[in-house]
Amino acid sequence: MPDLTTPKARAKLPTGSKPHPLKLGIGRFLCYRRQTDGKPGSWLLRTAKLSGGYTYETLGTADDQLDANNRDVLSYEQALAKAAGQTTADPSRVSVADALDDWAEWKCRTASTDKQCTDLRNRARRLSAPFPRKTLKTITARDITQWLNGIVSTGDNPQARRATANRELAVLKAALTRAADLHAYQGTRAWVNVQKFPKADSFGKRMVILTEEEEARLIDAARPDVADLLRALQATGARFGEIASTLVGDLEGNRLALTGKTGRRVIVLSPEKAEWFRLKAGNRPSSAPLIPRQDCKPWPDGGHLKPVSAAVRAAGLPEDVTSYALRHGFITRALSRGVPTVAVAQHVGSSVEMIEQTYAKFAAAQLAEWFG
Structure with a gap:
């Protein structure tokens, strides 16, 4: 059983998307996920589904670097108390960042080199940065559209940037859809309604x-x-x-x-x-x-x-x-x-x-x- 009690103990745990679980009861676990980039880890509640598999809910950030405040930064004791007070995990609260991190680690399983894994993880972090605190439920089509327009407006060649925006959109959609499927999310999938820029792949260097x-x-x-x-x-x-x-x-x-x-x-x-x-x-x-x-x-x-x-x-x-x-x-x-x-x-x-x-x-x- 992993020692999750202190930041020093958690710093010895492996990094990656696979969380370290502490059993709370039948089918319920308090989990800690250590980040790969030196950022503070996160607390999760993992709940077994009757149909098989698990659902996850992000409880908050671990007090690896900042002092716990019992709101968004939680100590081990605070995370344990918060997890104990909830009976099921809410898949709608899976964050965009967690979805992208999980996607990157999933892709790493078939990566041929360490550099490819590093690139995947860096890409996940870059794509999640514009959506802080957004979840499967709270992210909107407008959020994503504004982000895409921002990509196009950056640089001297907007046509080539459209192709870049389309590739980034494809990754974001894949990560969010995978997370929604894994966690049996039943809410609105706003990202499905966002369309890529037409014919953008024929623009820029690739032609x-x-x-x-x-x-x-x-x-x-x-x-x-x-x-x-x-x-x-x-x-x-x-x-x-x-x-x-x-x-x-x-x-x-x-x-x-x-x-x-x-x-x-x-x-x-x-x-x-x-x-x-x-x-x-x-x-x-x-x-x-x-x-x-x-x-x-x-x-x-x-x-x-x-x-x-x-x-x-x-x-x-x-x-x-x-x-x-x-x-x-x-x-x-x-x-x-x-x-x-x-x-x-x-x-x-x-x-x-x-x-x-x-x-x-x-x-x-x-x-x-x-x-x-």
């Missing part, structure tokens, strides 16, 4: 498209392992994370299995591309990364950003070029050759709607001019 000659210059300017990564992206139209997680065993003949944000799919390679991937696989074990870093380890999340930027500079290309431009180039060339949109969408792991909305502005004549 840079290179000619084949420019792509060749970029690859030639990159260090060897980065060049292999870029060639793999160019050959498949895949996302970075899909190539980074692909193993030698995922290559079978002219078929390559990719796993990413849309799940697992198998793509068909031309004979030349299949041969190139076979050479990269060599005689290495099936569990080895197919396209590794120069140290033979898998690419970490974001590990390609700096070396790709260096290659962009060395190739004399615009500074807003990223590796994602190779995916855009693959898709636009496929469309220019008359490949059906549904086939392109299936190959690159996207939807027909996204392909049509994002690339509709490129007329066939333009594509022929650029890539013919």
Whole structure:
């Protein structure tokens, strides 16, 4: 049983989203959750549900750093008394911050590197900052909309900021929905009614498209392992994370299995591309990364950003070029050759709607001019 009685004792407990429980009675626990960033921990009441699982209610902040006041900052004795006076946990009082922290720890279970976990936790803290003391019940669509508008108004490129706002909104919605489902929250889910900015994903850096000659210059300017990564992206139209997680065993003949944000799919390679991937696989074990870093380890999340930027500079290309431009180039060339949109969408792991909305502005004549 954990010692929760003093700040000094609690400081010895592991950090993370998993709370440390102290049993109060049948199905009821006083829990302490220690934060990962040096902030004070929190007191929770955990109550077993008849249908299985638990509901949680945040009781207050622990007196790890501030003196207890028996209101929002609670000592062990005060938290115990408050928990003892309540018979059930109220899921409507689950805070936005707790929901995001839980989401980050849940995502960390499948993270490939410690850095990825750190990034997830930092993102959760950043997203929760605009919603202090907000809960599943008290957060409103207006709160979220004002926050999104604030993201767009920050910076010199509002169109690119819309795409950023959409990505942040997707994480917030996922975290709140997961918390509501886990805690059997029955109230209004205000976040469901907030819509993302239309067509924002086609704005900004993510829509840079290179000619084949420019792509060749970029690859030639990159260090060897980065060049292999870029060639793999160019050959498949895949996302970075899909190539980074692909193993030698995922290559079978002219078929390559990719796993990413849309799940697992198998793509068909031309004979030349299949041969190139076979050479990269060599005689290495099936569990080895197919396209590794120069140290033979898998690419970490974001590990390609700096070396790709260096290659962009060395190739004399615009500074807003990223590796994602190779995916855009693959898709636009496929469309220019008359490949059906549904086939392109299936190959690159996207939807027909996204392909049509994002690339509709490129007329066939333009594509022929650029890539013919």
